[in-house]
Amino acid sequence: MKLDSSFYERDTPAVAKALLGCQLISRVGGESATTSGVIVETEAYLGGGDPGSHASKGRTPRTETMFGEPGRAYVYLIYGMYYLLNVVTEPVGTAGAVLIRALEPVEGIDIMKERRKCQPVKNLTTGPGKLTQALGITIEHNTLDLTQDLIWIEPYTTGDVQGSSRIGVSDGQALRYFIKGNPFVSR
DNA sequence: CGCTGGATGCCT
């Protein structure tokens, strides 16, 4: 059962925690190319008051998605070569997004290996730039509705949630969340 | 192991 827009239309840290243990499913490349994994690591990015967030400087063409409808994908390019997948949260007009940082692979592992050109399963989806490659997600999926049938998220399992500071953001906030003890968490 | 640097392009 897909998560619907009411799931995403909440405060961002709550969504970031609730996404842990859910399954992210991609049918990019067709139904026979289905790839999926359990979300084991997320980060919350808030609106104007959050210096680590793209939305902290207000609306720009790039960050427009973060202010839009909850349950959409916010995808952007980083370091010239990696796409990062976020899920838009909060009501329309309020900025917020959850970065998906790591998955535990479930379906389509051979397809993921082919896309990523690597052998060890651990390397397939641990890291935000790696999991988008494995699931075939690119900039063309920015603003995609995640309650539809190309890329979506479903409840799957549960685990102990632990918090920490976000990777590469040195403020005091504990807005990174991960499943305690899961070997596919990054770092 | 851990550390360093390069690839590469869009952002403000």
Add this chain to the structure above:
DNA sequence: GGCATCCAGCGC
């Protein structure tokens, strides 16, 4: 110039 990254190559 900086960046919500990754990997190869090096030295210990």
